[in-house]
Structure formats: C-alpha cells, structure tokens
Amino acid sequence: MPHVLQVDFNLQGPFGNEMAEAFSDLAKSINEEEGFIWKIWTESPETNEAGGIYIFETKETAEKYFKMHAxxxxxFGITDVNTKIFAINSKLTEITKGPVK
Amino acid sequence: MPHVLQVDFNLQGPFGNEMAEAFSDLAKSINEEEGFIWKIWTESPETNEAGGIYIFETKETAEKYFKMHAxxxxxFGITDVNTKIFAINSKLTEITKGPVK
Incomplete structure (x- = not known):
C-alpha cells in the first residue's frame, strides 16, 4: 500500500537552478531506490527551508529510505529534520485527483 | 508557479473507509477551490494523525485555502495544526517523476 514520506529541514541554500545543478545526480539515484514511486522537491528560500514529498510502494520502503536519507x-550537516510517514486514504485521494502512482 | 501545501494534525479518527464516508462531500468541494490542482489525503491510525499534501497553482491560492481550512x-476542534507551504524545484522534480500538474 503506497505511503507518503514528508521531509523538511532548514537549509541556507542553494535553491532554484543552483540546487538543481548540485543535486541532479542525487535525484537520478533516488529513482533507483527500493519502492520509490516519485518525489516532489520542495524549497523555500524566504524561510531557508527545503525538503521533499515522496511516494513509496510500502511503509517499510519509505522507512528504509528515510533512515538512509537522514x-x-x-x-551535509543537516540534523534537525522534520519527517512523517503516512498511509493514504485512497477513496478520498481519488476524488481530489491525487496522483499516487 | 505551483506550490505544495503540507498539513497534518492529531486526529482520533475516523480513518480509512469511515473517514472516506465522512468526508467525501468535503473532498468534492475541495476540487472547486481557487487554484486547486490535487490533494493526497494522509492518515496514520497508529499515531492518531491525519492531513493532506496539496498542490495549488500559486503560493497565494495555497495560503488562502489554508486560512479557510484552518x-x-x-x-472540528482541531487547532494544533502543522503546516508548511513550499515552492517546487521543477528541474529536480522532473527527474524524480513528481506529478505536479
């Protein structure tokens, strides 16, 4: 059953195109992680925060990925990380067009 | 520019099918909100938490929605709500197949 992994943390940068250049190889490698479905890369230069919203095939693969990612x-010197793993209410998510796969 | 709204809070239930029945009309109404693109409904009966991951067309529509949603x-008696609004790093999100639209 697909699960959401949400992660965010304080970051002084880089953001935007500089972030994309710095992490494009890392992004490609994430596609190869066990159970990985997709990731949206989040960033907030105004508040010096960044993170990601991921979908994994199972709770276990989300947990395993986060353990490695932490x-x-x-x-990178980032230790104060907010994270939650959630199941998905598939009936409600279908109504609101949530793209889980 | 699309933005992510992440929301979570403590909830004693309902979860699963009961939650879907209780909130299906609300879910339909969310589709009509200004700037709304999609929502994934999150739930964690083990930790008594629930929430949502949303994409809105702009930061302003995400903020406006959250103000109403709060x-x-x-x-419903839910006042201790965690929320963040993020921009999206579109280049990295494209690599990791993040479905923003």
Missing amino acids: KRLAG | KRLAG
Whole structure:
C-alpha cells in the first residue's frame, strides 16, 4: 500500500537552478531506490527551508529510505529534520485527483 | 508557479473507509477551490494523525485555502495544526517523476 514520506529541514541554500545543478545526480539515484514511486522537491528560500514529498510502494520502503536519507543529510550537516510517514486514504485521494502512482 | 501545501494534525479518527464516508462531500468541494490542482489525503491510525499534501497553482491560492481550512479544522476542534507551504524545484522534480500538474 503506497505511503507518503514528508521531509523538511532548514537549509541556507542553494535553491532554484543552483540546487538543481548540485543535486541532479542525487535525484537520478533516488529513482533507483527500493519502492520509490516519485518525489516532489520542495524549497523555500524566504524561510531557508527545503525538503521533499515522496511516494513509496510500502511503509517499510519509505522507512528504509528515510533512515538512509537522514544519515546523508547529517553528512551535509543537516540534523534537525522534520519527517512523517503516512498511509493514504485512497477513496478520498481519488476524488481530489491525487496522483499516487 | 505551483506550490505544495503540507498539513497534518492529531486526529482520533475516523480513518480509512469511515473517514472516506465522512468526508467525501468535503473532498468534492475541495476540487472547486481557487487554484486547486490535487490533494493526497494522509492518515496514520497508529499515531492518531491525519492531513493532506496539496498542490495549488500559486503560493497565494495555497495560503488562502489554508486560512479557510484552518478555520474549518478549528470547527472540528482541531487547532494544533502543522503546516508548511513550499515552492517546487521543477528541474529536480522532473527527474524524480513528481506529478505536479
């Protein structure tokens, strides 16, 4: 059953095109992660925050990815990370056109 | 420029099919909101949390929706709401197949 992983944290930058250049190889590698379906990359230069909304095929693959990702973020000096993993209410999500697959 | 609205809060229920029955009319009405593109309905019965991931056409329509939604949640007795609004890094999101439209 697909699950949402939401992640955000403080970031001084880069944002926008600079962020895209810095992380395009990382983005390609995320496509290869177990259970990965999609990720929307979020950013807020005004508040110095960034993060992502992901869909994984299962709760377990979302948890496994986040465990690895938290270590990677720590390697960038980012340790104060907000994260939640949620199941999806598929009937309501269908009504509101949520693209889970 | 599309923006993400992420919202979550504590909820004792209903979840699953009961939640879908309780909120299907509300879900239909959300489709009519200004700037609304899609919503994924999130739920976590294990931790008594629920919420949503939304895409709106602009930051302003996301903010306007959330202002109304916060009042609606308050009417349900839900006042301790976590929310963030983010821009989207479209180049990275394209690589990771994020369905923004």
